Amino acid sequence: MRDASLNDFIANFEYRLRQIFYESNDINQLSLQRGLPDHMWKDIMDMVPLSVAIPTEYGGRGCIVKECLSLLSAASYESLPLSLTFGINIALFLEPLAKYGNVEIKKEVFDSFLHKQSMGGLMITEPDFGSDALNMATAYRELTDSFTVKGLKHWQGLTGQANFWLIAARKDLGNGNLSRDIDFFLADNSAPEQEVIVESYFNNLGLYMIPYGLNRIDIEVPKTHQLIKRTTGIKMMLDILHRSRMQFPGMGMGFIKRMLDEAMDHTKSRMVGASNLFAMDSIKFQLSRIQTAFTICSAMCYKSSSMSGIEHSLAGEGLEANSMKALVTDLMHESAQLCLQLSGANGYKINHIAGRGIVDSRPFQIFEGSNEMLYTQIAEMVMKDMKRGQVRNLYAFLSAFRLTKRSSPYFREQLDFHISETLTQRKLVDLGRIISRLICTDYTLEMEDVGYRSDLVQSCIGNMKVDIAHLISNLSMENIATPVDDYLEGSDWLDFIK
Numbered sequence: 001m002r003d004a005s006l007n008d009f010i011a012n013f014e015y016r017l018r019q020i021f022y023e024s025n026d027i028n029q030l031s032l033q034r035g036l037p038d039h040m041w042k043d044i045m046d047m048v049p050l051s052v053a054i055p056t057e058y059g060g061r062g063c064i065v066k067e068c069l070s071l072l073s074a075a076s077y078e079s080l081p082l083s084l085t086f087g088i089n090i091a092l093f094l095e096p097l098a099k100y101g102n103v104e105i106k107k108e109v110f111d112s113f114l115h116k117q118s119m120g121g122l123m124i125t126e127p128d129f130g131s132d133a134l135n136m137a138t139a140y141r142e143l144t145d146s147f148t149v150k151g152l153k154h155w156q157g158l159t160g161q162a163n164f165w166l167i168a169a170r171k172d173l174g175n176g177n178l179s180r181d182i183d184f185f186l187a188d189n190s191a192p193e194q195e196v197i198v199e200s201y202f203n204n205l206g207l208y209m210i211p212y213g214l215n216r217i218d219i220e221v222p223k224t225h226q227l228i229k230r231t232t233g234i235k236m237m238l239d240i241l242h243r244s245r246m247q248f249p250g251m252g253m254g255f256i257k258r259m260l261d262e263a264m265d266h267t268k269s270r271m272v273g274a275s276n277l278f279a280m281d282s283i284k285f286q287l288s289r290i291q292t293a294f295t296i297c298s299a300m301c302y303k304s305s306s307m308s309g310i311e312h313s314l315a316g317e318g319l320e321a322n323s324m325k326a327l328v329t330d331l332m333h334e335s336a337q338l339c340l341q342l343s344g345a346n347g348y349k350i351n352h353i354a355g356r357g358i359v360d361s362r363p364f365q366i367f368e369g370s371n372e373m374l375y376t377q378i379a380e381m382v383m384k385d386m387k388r389g390q391v392r393n394l395y396a397f398l399s400a401f402r403l404t405k406r407s408s409p410y411f412r413e414q415l416d417f418h419i420s421e422t423l424t425q426r427k428l429v430d431l432g433r434i435i436s437r438l439i440c441t442d443y444t445l446e447m448e449d450v451g452y453r454s455d456l457v458q459s460c461i462g463n464m465k466v467d468i469a470h471l472i473s474n475l476s477m478e479n480i481a482t483p484v485d486d487y488l489e490g491s492d493w494l495d496f497i498k
Contacts, residue, residue: 006067013047014074020044021078028351031079034208035161045117049075049086053094058110063098065247066305072250073301077258080360081209083251085119088157088210091244093120093166097186099310100227100236105186109164120164123153123196123215124237131373133182134234138217139172140183148220149185152199155367159213160198163189166227167196167217168237182233186225193220206359235315242314245325245368246307249300252328255361256297259339260290262353266343277342286338292463293331295456299443300324302452319381319403322374323436329364330371336361375432376425382435383421383428392418398438407441410461414472423475430474437464 020043021027030036052067054060061067068090076083097109097120112118129136138151149169156165165187171179187194201213229236264287267277277283304324308314314321336357340347347354365371382397391397395415399408408415423431441464448457 006070009061009067010070010074013049013071014077016047017044017075017078027079028353031081031208031356032351035211036209042117044082048114050089050094050113050119053090053098054110054113055098058107059114060110063095063310065309066301068247069250069253069301069305072247073253073257075254076251077254079209080251080255080357081207083254084157084207084364085210087244087247087251088121089113089119091247092122092240093162093164095243095310096122096166096184096227096240099239100184100229101186102224102226102228104224109186109188112163116163118163119158119161120166121156121158121162122240123156123165123167123217125153125155127152127154127214131369133168133237134180136168136170136182137178138167138169139178140169140185141172143220146220146222147185147226149187149217150219151217152214153217154214155202155212156215157210157212159201159211159215161211165189165196167219182237183229184227184233184236185221186227187217187219187221188225194225195219205363206356207363230313235313238315238318239313241368242317242321243308243310245321246300246304246314246317248325248364248368249297249304249328251364252293252297252332253301255332255357256290256293256335258353259335259357260287260294263287263290263339263342270344283342286342288459289463290335290338291456292460293335295444295460296331296440297328298452299447300328300440302447303443319378320439322369322378322432323439325368326365326371326374326378326432327436327440329361332361332364333358372429375429375436378432378435379423379428382431383419383423386419387421392421394419398435404435404438404442406445407438410441411438411465411468414465414469417472417476419475426479427475430471434468434471434475437467 020040024043025037025040030040049071051060052071053063056062072083072087072090075086094113097106101109113120124133124136126136126138136151138149138153140147140149149167151169153167166184167187168182168184170182173179187196189195196219197216199214199216201211204210204212227236264278267283267287270277272280278287303320307317307320336354340352340354340358343352343354346352349355350359382401385401386392386397389397394417395408395412398404398415399412401408419431441461444452444457444460448454
């Protein structure tokens with residue numbers, strides 16, 4: 001059961017957010033502008049929402065996962081960009097600092113968040129190295145009492161707005177060579193020698209509240225500003241990114257619930273002839289899809305709360321982290337598409353919650369690892385285990401696998417076949433989609449064991465059967481279609497009219 005302290009904290013946050021967004025201002029109009037007015041940020045940050053990700057010994061609420069996810073959910077019900085702003089601060093700055101930061105700097109930085117409304121972010125992605133982070137060109141050199149860090153980073157959320165940055169870099173070994181490992185450094189933008197320079201801002205499609213851009217790094221930071229790795233820097237980065245991916249369900253939770261509430265309210269009130277839209281079978285199916293997303297996302301939050309705290313190392317939990325991130329973001333976008341469809345013409349307004357939800361949720365399928373890449377990694381991890389165990393039948397393996405043994409029997413008819421050891425990448429993506437659905441269906445069954453509604457779980461399983469049957473048909477179908485390079489010659493339809 002939720003404790004009274006958390007209930008009160010979230011209830012007060014939700015109440016004040018509604019006042020700020022709808023009574024004092026009009027968030028539907030402001031969402032069309034870049035950024036938020038300073039007075040709105042002040043009103044929001046006056047509630048000290050980021051205290052959820054600060055340890056109690058530094059005056060915060062304790063860095064407890066269920067509190068972080070509850071805050072993200074409450075924010076995303078009203079504004080997905082606001083929730084992402086909090087998500088960046090929590091998962092990509094405050095939690096890494098709490099776990100890996102030098103004790104000499106923690107109090108000063110945490111105090112700045114608690115009392116000065118500061119924000120922080122993470123810099124990994126570079127113009128020439130997107131998902132290929134291990135080849136990043138940003139380099140550091142060690143001096144007597146400090147480090148210098150130089151490079152270019154782009155597409156960092158809160159560009160020009162964050163007060164603090166964690167910056168990933170590789171050690172300069174000389175002669176143009178960089179270390180294979182990665183280190184992270186804290187930069188305080190208020191110190192001139194640590195200031196990250198914004199070269200340009202991007203006109204991002206959606207998420208207007210959050211500034212993105214190109215950043216030039218040429219800084220010098222004290223030795224205390226280097227994060228302290230437990231083993232290797234690569235494992236530290238994986239721990240940070242996997243923990244962040246396991247917090248995506250928090251951002252998805254409130255957003256999907258809002259899409260469901262809006263769609264339910266509209267279809268029940270919209271009359272067509274003698275009955276409402278809600279009475280139509282195809283409408284019920286579409287609503288059940290959003291409700292399935294709500295159920296699965298709830299289960300992800302339940303699971304994440306038990307395993308993604310900073311006391312755990314998540315460097316080796318890529319299968320679950322990738323499954324949560326990829327599936328929940330697909331479900332977020334699908335929910336927004338369905339809500340828009342069910343809302344009719346009104347949904348096709350950028351100031352309508354569904355229309356705005358489509359463009360705001362779309363980049364979630366791309367950043368922190370594109371979903372196609374994550375699904376491919378999921379499939380490769382499972383196929384590696386299958387090969388090691390010399391098992392080729394998909395059901396035989398998944399029914400014994402710790403993450404899918406509860407859910408697999410519900411899909412035995414579809415899963416009972418031998419899988420090729422040499423799948424094309426397009427088929428690996430489909431296999432990854434199947435496995436992620438099975439893993440997350442397992443979570444719903446775990447949650448049902450402790451009292452979650454069985455009717456929602458059974459409806460969820462029904463929709464997952466539809467999805468998995470479709471994906472398995474893709475696996476069995478021979479498809480070698482590729483783009484034709486020089487396609488223009490002989491392809492103009494006008495030439496064939498006699």
